[in-house]
Amino acid sequence: ASNSNGEWKVISKRKRKLKKEKEKDTNIYSNVFGQNAKPEFELKTKFLQQPLQLTDIQDLIFWLLNIGVSTKWIFIKNKALIKNVVVLMTTSLDLETYQQYNSVMPILSNSVGAAILAVKAPGNQVKIYSPLLTLLTRQSQETKNKLKSKIDFSIEKAPNPPSDYLLNSSQLLENNYPNKNTANIITGFVSTEISTLDKPIYSFLAIDCEMCLSEQGSELTRVTVVNQEFKVLYDQLVKPKNPIIDYKTKWSGITKEKLDPITTTLEDVQKFLLENLIHPNTILVGHSLENDLFALKILHDKIIDTSILFEHPRGPPSKLALKTLAQKFLEKTIQTGEHDSAQDAITAMQLCLLKIANGVNFGKLENQSSIFHLFARENKNISSVMIDRPGVLHFYCPEPYRVPCETDENVTNHVARYINQGTQFIFAQYHNLSYYFSKVAEEKINEKKTSIIDKVKSETTNETTNETSSTSSNNIPKTIPSDAELRSPICCVLGHVDTGKTKLLDKIRRTNVQSGEAGGITQQIGATFFPIDNLRNILSELTEKHKLTVRVPGLLVIDTPGHESFTNLRSRGSSLCDIAVLVVDLMHGLEPQTIESIKLLKSRKTPFVVALNKIDRLYGWEICPNEPIKNALAKQNKNVIYEFEQRLKETILQFAEQGLNAAVYYNNKNFKEYVSLVPTSAHSGEGIADLLILLIQLTQKMMTKKLLYLTELQCTILEVKIVEGFGTTIDVILSNGELHEGDTIVVCTMNGPVVTTIRALLTPQPMREMRVTRSGFIHHQVVKAAQGIKIAAPNLDGAIAGSYLLVAKPENDINELKKHVMKEYDTFLNMVDRSGRGVFVQASTLGSLEALLKFLKDSEIPVAGVGIGPVHKKDVIRCSVMLDHDKTYAVMLCFDVKIEREARELADQVGVRIFFSRYYLSFI
Numbered sequence: 001a002s003n004s005n006g007e008w009k010v011i012s013k014r015k016r017k018l019k020k021e022k023e024k025d026t027n028i029y030s031n032v033f034g035q036n037a038k039p040e041f042e043l044k045t046k047f048l049q050q051p052l053q054l055t056d057i058q059d060l061i062f063w064l065l066n067i068g069v070s071t072k073w074i075f076i077k078n079k080a081l082i083k084n085v086v087v088l089m090t091t092s093l094d095l096e097t098y099q100q101y102n103s104v105m106p107i108l109s110n111s112v113g114a115a116i117l118a119v120k121a122p123g124n125q126v127k128i129y130s131p132l133l134t135l136l137t138r139q140s141q142e143t144k145n146k147l148k149s150k151i152d153f154s155i156e157k158a159p160n161p162p163s164d165y166l167l168n169s170s171q172l173l174e175n176n177y178p179n180k181n182t183a184n185i186i187t188g189f190v191s192t193e194i195s196t197l198d199k200p201i202y203s204f205l206a207i208d209c210e211m212c213l214s215e216q217g218s219e220l221t222r223v224t225v226v227n228q229e230f231k232v233l234y235d236q237l238v239k240p241k242n243p244i245i246d247y248k249t250k251w252s253g254i255t256k257e258k259l260d261p262i263t264t265t266l267e268d269v270q271k272f273l274l275e276n277l278i279h280p281n282t283i284l285v286g287h288s289l290e291n292d293l294f295a296l297k298i299l300h301d302k303i304i305d306t307s308i309l310f311e312h313p314r315g316p317p318s319k320l321a322l323k324t325l326a327q328k329f330l331e332k333t334i335q336t337g338e339h340d341s342a343q344d345a346i347t348a349m350q351l352c353l354l355k356i357a358n359g360v361n362f363g364k365l366e367n368q369s370s371i372f373h374l375f376a377r378e379n380k381n382i383s384s385v386m387i388d389r390p391g392v393l394h395f396y397c398p399e400p401y402r403v404p405c406e407t408d409e410n411v412t413n414h415v416a417r418y419i420n421q422g423t424q425f426i427f428a429q430y431h432n433l434s435y436y437f438s439k440v441a442e443e444k445i446n447e448k449k450t451s452i453i454d455k456v457k458s459e460t461t462n463e464t465t466n467e468t469s470s471t472s473s474n475n476i477p478k479t480i481p482s483d484a485e486l487r488s489p490i491c492c493v494l495g496h497v498d499t500g501k502t503k504l505l506d507k508i509r510r511t512n513v514q515s516g517e518a519g520g521i522t523q524q525i526g527a528t529f530f531p532i533d534n535l536r537n538i539l540s541e542l543t544e545k546h547k548l549t550v551r552v553p554g555l556l557v558i559d560t561p562g563h564e565s566f567t568n569l570r571s572r573g574s575s576l577c578d579i580a581v582l583v584v585d586l587m588h589g590l591e592p593q594t595i596e597s598i599k600l601l602k603s604r605k606t607p608f609v610v611a612l613n614k615i616d617r618l619y620g621w622e623i624c625p626n627e628p629i630k631n632a633l634a635k636q637n638k639n640v641i642y643e644f645e646q647r648l649k650e651t652i653l654q655f656a657e658q659g660l661n662a663a664v665y666y667n668n669k670n671f672k673e674y675v676s677l678v679p680t681s682a683h684s685g686e687g688i689a690d691l692l693i694l695l696i697q698l699t700q701k702m703m704t705k706k707l708l709y710l711t712e713l714q715c716t717i718l719e720v721k722i723v724e725g726f727g728t729t730i731d732v733i734l735s736n737g738e739l740h741e742g743d744t745i746v747v748c749t750m751n752g753p754v755v756t757t758i759r760a761l762l763t764p765q766p767m768r769e770m771r772v773t774r775s776g777f778i779h780h781q782v783v784k785a786a787q788g789i790k791i792a793a794p795n796l797d798g799a800i801a802g803s804y805l806l807v808a809k810p811e812n813d814i815n816e817l818k819k820h821v822m823k824e825y826d827t828f829l830n831m832v833d834r835s836g837r838g839v840f841v842q843a844s845t846l847g848s849l850e851a852l853l854k855f856l857k858d859s860e861i862p863v864a865g866v867g868i869g870p871v872h873k874k875d876v877i878r879c880s881v882m883l884d885h886d887k888t889y890a891v892m893l894c895f896d897v898k899i900e901r902e903a904r905e906l907a908d909q910v911g912v913r914i915f916f917s918r919y920y921l922s923f924i
Helices: 013-033 054-064 095-104 106-111 131-136 141-147 169-174 180-185 266-276 289-296 322-330 341-358 371-378 390-396 408-420 431-475 501-509 532-546 564-576 592-603 629-634 638-657 688-702 814-829 846-858 873-880 901-910
Strands: 040-043 074-077 085-089 137-139 204-214 217-226 232-237 244-246 283-286 303-305 368-370 384-388 402-404 425-429 490-495 526-531 554-559 579-585 608-613 661-664 674-679 714-723 727-736 738-740 744-749 752-757 760-764 777-780 782-784 787-792 839-843 863-868 891-895 913-917
Touching: 054 085, 054 131, 054 371, 085 131, 085 408, 095 431, 131 137, 131 371, 131 390, 137 371, 204 289, 204 341, 217 266, 217 289, 217 341, 232 266, 232 341, 266 289, 283 289, 283 341, 289 303, 322 341, 368 371, 371 384, 384 390, 384 408, 390 402, 390 873, 408 425, 408 431, 490 501, 490 592, 501 526, 501 554, 501 688, 526 532, 526 727, 526 760, 526 787, 532 554, 532 688, 554 688, 554 787, 579 592, 579 688, 608 638, 608 688, 629 674, 638 661, 638 674, 674 688, 714 787, 744 814, 752 814, 760 782, 782 787, 839 846, 839 873, 846 863, 846 891, 863 873, 873 891, 873 901, 901 913
Parallel strands: 085 425, 204 283, 283 303, 384 402, 384 425, 490 554, 490 579, 579 608, 608 674, 661 674, 839 863, 839 891, 891 913
Antiparallel strands: 040 074, 137 368, 204 217, 204 244, 217 232, 526 554, 714 727, 727 787, 738 782, 744 752, 760 777, 760 787
């Protein structure tokens, strides 16, 4: 063969044959498409209004390789001329950076066409799921076909016994199933252990209930029980004990006319079930069955929950609806109108048996295959490789398709080589380039941060001036009428760890929240509303004595943790309150966090009273349950009084050292100059009535203007939590104004401002703590200040606790509201190391996460990533990146969260260390 210079060279027969075949192929395509034809693409703009998903890119790859269907968002002309599909990946690269720095990546600037499209990262606002995992794995057609195969409910030849599908003790706890502790707090619960059946009549029973909303919360109105043959064994309407507020007819089909003639009570239902159907060894089946068991007030530990049996694509705590599972796995449609408890129970039983019949992997997300395997399986002529670092290849690419590279230069050389060899699919990742762009992004963030801070400071100064003049001139009248509407005072409880703050509130609430805390120590911020009607019995003697007319509707009390690392929560609580209670251990005096709390209160000029707790610890103290403190002291002997007076003097001296005058409250002649000390016992109740009456007296007499109800909204996010059935929720303190279900709200989050709509306004039962969910919530259409509220709405993940919540009204500028709510973001942003090196932290709530971040920052331990909620495989994979940078930081600190079994196994396999604790001090 001769070249262009007329020179001759000898080529082998093999090369001559390949050359002829290539010329033959070229001639074929030339004849069909024309001599100058080349691939061209046309974007369908109507499908590009939103950013593309990585799955859209994956669909495009499969279509280009002729093993998938065409995509809606792009049309490719002369697609057959495409010989290679190359995917090059680099992180931290946005459009602006690409255009500015394309000189450092000539291979890209020479190869990329005119289309630069936005692609959304997989995940949500709290977590980003692995882009590599999303792009490089896919459900096989074989798996899809299996799901559509003949539905068989026979479990005689099941690969695993039914016991393998039961919820374990930790799952029961995580999903809020009632237990013995529940029965100790809420009356009326019965255990199936007292069943009169000698042996199980039925191996499986499916249960579904309908509930209404009464004055006391959610109550049972209908129960249906179905056996393994899908026969309805029991279907009964039930009369609630308390007056009904909402029959929930839209969902349950229950109406007043249906319930009026019914005389069957909850106790009748419990008795029938335990005498005729349920044995302790019977497996109960249902969808989110914890709600049904709470309604039935039945304790049972052999549970198969179909909402957990079939995983949600986003992973826990998200759960697929029963309607969705029925459509996907049973190919039937349910709940087209109102719910039918019999239909729902039968569906849950069918799903349970289907899962058992097909094995534990049936319906799991893990039924995903590597796209490299799928290419080979679908078309054996497709060749493919992944070019990346060895550590990354180990996780994402099967052995035969790996091409290890350490530098970006080697990656580029290998990509060119495999293109020349005719490899149809090539995936490669540039790590050095990613690191370069991450530094560029970091510089941009710092510049924007500085600009935002300067702007916020300027706006804050102007707003403070305007708000002060507005408040003084327009909102608050100079004289307050005696019949003016007052809101509830907001009271914050602060103090050192283990002084009895929560125990004091437990005594008033008649609850046992403190014993349910990990280590007996509060580790989250909470709120309780005390309606004045519920306090009248406690206050009756002292209100008559002091001739006090109670005008406030109640007390809203915020409970804060006492440990040193929870400064953020104490600060948040103290900033919200009108008045505070500083709890001091009489036996120990002022301790470090007590002094810190005093400084917080002084800096915010917040008035406070002191509860001198643990007076019952005085040697020889004679218990006088719930008595006013002067009555209790009058019954003590001289030695007890002497010790009390000595310890009281020591405490007063310690307050003097902090620059504060203090006196026992009944001797205090000047409440403005002297801090009032109230001796109390959280165990036996002495002095608690005195503390409550003092709070009401001080707020009504000295803070009337501040307590005047205003329509202008003042609402602050207290905590961010994941609640079963609602997803991510926010606990807020509504200080003034009112919130409505359906309001459009603007919230500050870790990924920017979010505009969303309130789906549900929930408050705990009266005299119940907001963070304890097992007692259920009351659903409201409207909530008026002051109140602690749990808000359920879409896209609340990553909301910043301590930031304001704003309601967007038609006349408001949404962009201005977004800027306003983001003022609190910078504080949280400073806690995460932007260099990409550090440990990973996972916590149950944002408040706990902030506390951990503060501790790690003080300890000079960098944090590279954070998350809220259970730990999944994706989180471990994200952390494993540190193995390539610095193995010291390949660590996950998991506080009070569930760690999935697959995540722990993967961590052990790859060398990521997981530290877990429900008790904060364990980490320290």
